[in-house]
Amino acid sequence: MLFFSYFKELVGREVTVELKNDLAIRGTLHSVDQYLNIKLENTRVVDQDKYPHMMSVRNCFIRGSVVRYVQLPPEGVDVELLHDATRREARGG
Amino acid sequence: MSSGTGLESLVDPQVCAPLMQYICCEQFNSLSLTTFLCAETISVITNDGRNIVGVLKGFDQSTNIILDESHERVFSTKEGVQQLVLGLYIIRGDNISIVGELDADLDSTVEWSKMRAYPLKPVIH
Numbered sequence: 001m002l003f004f005s006y007f008k009e010l011v012g013r014e015v016t017v018e019l020k021n022d023l024a025i026r027g028t029l030h031s032v033d034q035y036l037n038i039k040l041e042n043t044r045v046v047d048q049d050k051y052p053h054m055m056s057v058r059n060c061f062i063r064g065s066v067v068r069y070v071q072l073p074p075e076g077v078d079v080e081l082l083h084d085a086t087r088r089e090a091r092g093g
Numbered sequence: 094m095s096s097g098t099g100l101e102s103l104v105d106p107q108v109c110a111p112l113m114q115y116i117c118c119e120q121f122n123s124l125s126l127t128t129f130l131c132a133e134t135i136s137v138i139t140n141d142g143r144n145i146v147g148v149l150k151g152f153d154q155s156t157n158i159i160l161d162e163s164h165e166r167v168f169s170t171k172e173g174v175q176q177l178v179l180g181l182y183i184i185r186g187d188n189i190s191i192v193g194e195l196d197a198d199l200d201s202t203v204e205w206s207k208m209r210a211y212p213l214k215p216v217i218h
Contacts, residue, residue, distance in 0.1 A: 020217055050211070055203050058194065060193035061099060065187075
């Protein structure tokens, strides 16, 4: 549940989601659920000339199972906080 | 309406009230991915790289999707985008990568018949 909580804190930030079909989509993180399904707003495909398939899509839902990476804004990452949280989770509390 | 996969707002409540009722009664654990503002035409990209456009009629917690009046957009580098009529379709959630809300105005400005591109690659897990 840790990464679910973590992603919830990133709502409203600009992220790039790279999928397992090599498509990369940039947009504002609108929401996330327990499966780490992601909903993005104001989306644009990073290499639109190569991938024009989603040209007329501005909001999209990405299935968690096809996400390879989520590129985060640097200011959205608090390493100390994540360290503590992972340790706490590893202890089972 | 507050729990579910978040595709609720894409479904036309008039058309599929009974189905939505059924869906809303289910006890979903997933948190809401709320408000796709009532645009009901969606573009689904499947794991094998196909792009299917249609009207969302229903879905469930595993992202299984019912599409009506659907057609496939076939991309190729040899010719423009071909439209393949499919009709009523059920797509199993396992095979879905992206569900995009189709902006009708934007979509009508795109000259799909002149668009050339490689088809999307399949998802490799």
